[in-house]
């Protein structure tokens with residue numbers, strides 16, 4: 109089963125030594141099971157804050173934020189952050205298997221799952237490598253495989269490809285789309301990149317800063333799997349121009 113998300117008038121104020129910081133004004137957002145939603149916006153508009161509240165890493169200050177199925181602990185969530193954050197003393201396959209080890213899955217089973225995931229992200233020849241032996245893009249693939257290890261119903265990704273070069277990033281977008289299509293998980297991904305948003309999203313939620321808020325939602329009509337050729341279509345360019353003008357205002 110995948111997860112639906114319902115945010116109603118959800119806001120966040122951080123209490124700091126210099127006083128309260130209004131990170132996110134009350135916002136409404138409904139996400140369907142299996143939907144791929146991208147949060148797009150400038151720095152400081154509250155994207156990470158909203159993502160972390162959905163993942164229960166932060167409390168919200170007001171409003172209601174429900175995941176369905178609702179029972180606490182029932183939702184399995186995978187996180188991918190901008191940095192891969194791998195354990196340097198573990199091999200690639202041990203890193204991928206870590207969530208299953210924490211769940212006390214028997215070693216033979218979890219390593220088999222980990223090796224399968226490694227090949228799904230194109231790292232079948234690097235299962236015994238150390239993280240330091242991998243490029244940034246490969247490390248990020250390990251962190252995606254690790255996030256998928258637990259077969260999550262919900263995948264939360266915060267600028268997962270922000271540190272990668274443009275070519276690698278494009279390739280990773282296609283890989284992520286393929287993995288998501290196979291998993292059926294609900295995905296919320298944060299990005300600054302208009303192209304990445306259109307390549308990946310079913311729906312793009314545009315946010316703006318000061319105060320952080322949701323300003324619009326755009327459905328992306330392209331069929332899947334999407335290839336880079338859609339970038340040259342008038343439809344793509346029209347959506348990109350519209351998003352760009354929203355971000356500029």
Ligand SMILES: Nc1ncnc2c1ncn2[C@@H]1O[C@H](COP(=O)(O)OP(=O)(O)OP(=O)(O)O)[C@@H](O)[C@H]1O
Pocket residue numbers: 122123124129130131149150151152153154155156157158320
């Ligand atoms: N732990 C925190 N304590 C205090 N203020 C915070 C904290 N985390 C974020 N903020 C503030 O909340 C606002 C929104 O931050 P957030 O990281 O959610 O934005 P963002 O859109 O994800 O930005 P970026 O794209 O730069 O990562 C910013 O003004 C930030 O300074």
